[in-house]
Amino acid sequence: MLGKGGKRKFDEHEDGLEGKVVSPTDGPSKVSYTLQRQTIFNISLMKLYNHRPLTEPSLQKTVLINNMLRRIQEELKQEGSLRPVFITTSQPADTLGDDYREAQPAFSHLASSPAHPADLVNTTSLESCLTPASLLEDDTFCTSQAVQPNGPTKLPPPTVQPEKDSFSSALDEIEELCPTPTSTEAVATAVAAIDSSKEGSSESNIQKPEGPQESRTTDSKLMDSLPGNFEITTSTGFLTDLTLDDILFADIDTSMYDFDPCTSATGAASKMAPVSADDLLKTLAPYSSQPVAPNQPFKMDLTELDHIMEVLVGS
Amino acid sequence: MAGAGGGNDIQWCFSQVKGAVDDDVAEADIISTVEFNHSGELLATGDKGGRVVIFQQEQENKTQTHSRGEYNVYSTFQSHEPEFDYLKSLEIEEKINKIRWLPQKNAAQFLLSTNDKTIKLWKISERDKRPEGYNLKEEDGRYRDPTTVTTLRVPVFRPMDLMVEASPRRIFANAHTYHINSISINSDYETYLSADDLRINLWHLEITDRSFNIVDIKPANMEELTEVITAAEFHPNSCNTFVYSSSKGTIRLCDMRASALCDRHSKLFEEPEDPSNRSFFSEIISSISDVKFSHSGRYMMTRDYLSVKIWDLNMENRPVETYQVHEYLRSKLCSLYENDCIFDKFECCWNGSDSVVMTGSYNNFFRMFDRNTKRDITLEASRENNKPRTVLKPRKVCASGKRKKDEISVDSLDFNKKILHTAWHPKENIIAVATTNNLYIFQDKVN
Numbered sequence: 001m002l003g004k005g006g007k008r009k010f011d012e013h014e015d016g017l018e019g020k021v022v023s024p025t026d027g028p029s030k031v032s033y034t035l036q037r038q039t040i041f042n043i044s045l046m047k048l049y050n051h052r053p054l055t056e057p058s059l060q061k062t063v064l065i066n067n068m069l070r071r072i073q074e075e076l077k078q079e080g081s082l083r084p085v086f087i088t089t090s091q092p093a094d095t096l097g098d099d100y101r102e103a104q105p106a107f108s109h110l111a112s113s114p115a116h117p118a119d120l121v122n123t124t125s126l127e128s129c130l131t132p133a134s135l136l137e138d139d140t141f142c143t144s145q146a147v148q149p150n151g152p153t154k155l156p157p158p159t160v161q162p163e164k165d166s167f168s169s170a171l172d173e174i175e176e177l178c179p180t181p182t183s184t185e186a187v188a189t190a191v192a193a194i195d196s197s198k199e200g201s202s203e204s205n206i207q208k209p210e211g212p213q214e215s216r217t218t219d220s221k222l223m224d225s226l227p228g229n230f231e232i233t234t235s236t237g238f239l240t241d242l243t244l245d246d247i248l249f250a251d252i253d254t255s256m257y258d259f260d261p262c263t264s265a266t267g268a269a270s271k272m273a274p275v276s277a278d279d280l281l282k283t284l285a286p287y288s289s290q291p292v293a294p295n296q297p298f299k300m301d302l303t304e305l306d307h308i309m310e311v312l313v314g315s
Numbered sequence: 316m317a318g319a320g321g322g323n324d325i326q327w328c329f330s331q332v333k334g335a336v337d338d339d340v341a342e343a344d345i346i347s348t349v350e351f352n353h354s355g356e357l358l359a360t361g362d363k364g365g366r367v368v369i370f371q372q373e374q375e376n377k378t379q380t381h382s383r384g385e386y387n388v389y390s391t392f393q394s395h396e397p398e399f400d401y402l403k404s405l406e407i408e409e410k411i412n413k414i415r416w417l418p419q420k421n422a423a424q425f426l427l428s429t430n431d432k433t434i435k436l437w438k439i440s441e442r443d444k445r446p447e448g449y450n451l452k453e454e455d456g457r458y459r460d461p462t463t464v465t466t467l468r469v470p471v472f473r474p475m476d477l478m479v480e481a482s483p484r485r486i487f488a489n490a491h492t493y494h495i496n497s498i499s500i501n502s503d504y505e506t507y508l509s510a511d512d513l514r515i516n517l518w519h520l521e522i523t524d525r526s527f528n529i530v531d532i533k534p535a536n537m538e539e540l541t542e543v544i545t546a547a548e549f550h551p552n553s554c555n556t557f558v559y560s561s562s563k564g565t566i567r568l569c570d571m572r573a574s575a576l577c578d579r580h581s582k583l584f585e586e587p588e589d590p591s592n593r594s595f596f597s598e599i600i601s602s603i604s605d606v607k608f609s610h611s612g613r614y615m616m617t618r619d620y621l622s623v624k625i626w627d628l629n630m631e632n633r634p635v636e637t638y639q640v641h642e643y644l645r646s647k648l649c650s651l652y653e654n655d656c657i658f659d660k661f662e663c664c665w666n667g668s669d670s671v672v673m674t675g676s677y678n679n680f681f682r683m684f685d686r687n688t689k690r691d692i693t694l695e696a697s698r699e700n701n702k703p704r705t706v707l708k709p710r711k712v713c714a715s716g717k718r719k720k721d722e723i724s725v726d727s728l729d730f731n732k733k734i735l736h737t738a739w740h741p742k743e744n745i746i747a748v749a750t751t752n753n754l755y756i757f758q759d760k761v762n
Contacts, residue, residue, distance in 0.1 A: 056431075
């Protein structure tokens, strides 16, 4: 898909230098291709999740970065670098009713046990695993808060979690279960979880930290949280809870973002950062004591809100 | 190439520079749009602080044949103020994204200015007379005691110092959920379009509480969003035709007679990707940052990150001309992606006769391409050449190792000095080039 054409050396002394991507099929340059791809992937992630502007981020930029990540992820998928433990969407969502049917795919990975060996993900199962932020979609005003209280019930069987504070339950899950063998997944999924929550989205996103034991791949996890960006910034009927975000993520340790591509010269594309899952859990731990006010689910007409705002602003 | 400019060997000379001298750029002073009016007499700039500054060309002095009139400040006003979106807890920038002039119908001038969310119609009028000799009012405005009036007189207009007033006549608000990137006035001079990332609306200049949505590319599921609208423009002659460009490098031409919602294009302009140039960044650099019809209406020009393309409206499968603006950046795309420069939105413009096109680059360079002679030139907007009538020296960037004298190597380019906005006088060889916070005006050498 990308750069499968002729190989081209990066030679500074050549005229007409072009930054073509070397073909992944060539032996010695395959490493640099993978390296470059991983670098770009990391940069893209950082762009999406480090940015916390006062104004709305550019939708065009977000879309382009998302497309970049999706493409890389597709390529990784095709190359078979995904861990072969993809879970099929078997989690029954009936218990939750219609409101949450969109939530179901997002949590389908929680359904089966980690040991369950699955085939390489096919496109449909991947794409059906939507971020919970998809719940925030729609011009019609709907809130994710409506979903959250039931988030915990999506946890893997046999235990059906009772409704409780979704955030602390998520943390409990992390501490109960074993971290994944690769640090990347834990890092990535936690990053994804943290950052997708950073967008002010539902706390059901916090479910993501359970990913590690679910053996979702780095990329697919991140894939889930990516599209959420659109919703957070563009949904017009959603009140972001900034204070909550500030409490939770004000002091997040960003050292994990200091990626050093040189360390992955061995070609292990999955190594993203020298941060272990344990480190990440430690950063998350303090937050478990934070009282998370359950968001009141409420539905309001968008026009009603506009009207109220008009009255308040006095315009 | 020495001395030869674009277009009949034009020699470009420095004329004026406007703006602060110091290197420390105030954020509010960053120029965000530049536009000549239809006669070229007025030149408007918008900045990040929401202000509009209009320059007027002084009348040509019959004795001064060696240069055209200078541009001096004519009017300055605050067009947009920052706002706060309470629903999303985000600020709405007051930065002026685009200014478009209406053709002049009477003594007053009208322009549309827009920020991310709101479009405003401004009337700029001159006042050089004032009434004097009221019966009931003193000259300073105080009211007279009617009992002291013994005679009556007719008030007369007397000349006064010229005063230029700008007043907002229409405010077109609350029609865009996403950020407005373009406005374009229709050739019927009654309607105009405004485009944001996902939708295009059609307005009537007189009606502010309603607009028609004519393009909507928002997917039902936002997760599926992979493409946004980047620019839109009405055809200069056909009032039913407009085009819009996308982040995937496509341009769609739509006919409003076909249906109310022009979601299906009449023509789709797209060039197949060159497989040898494929990279991770192919999509990003193909994103079109500007689209401009030629004055004739036969061609349109698009600007993507590395090139300018001229399209014949009758041929959809590829452009008729392609000009490389800064091909030497192709090897630096990864770094440019990292520092976000790859998302810079360069604009482009035609000269009055559609024979030369111009666009900006980095290091305060700007480029002109002569479509007839196929020659191009790179010039620099810098205060170093600030003596009027100094001919600008062509610049050259060397991509490979061996750097000749006077050339600049790619690594020495200052990527913070970018020229995104340029404008060409509709009738004469006068160009306005905006660096970060300065406006340069160049003219061709008049002998």
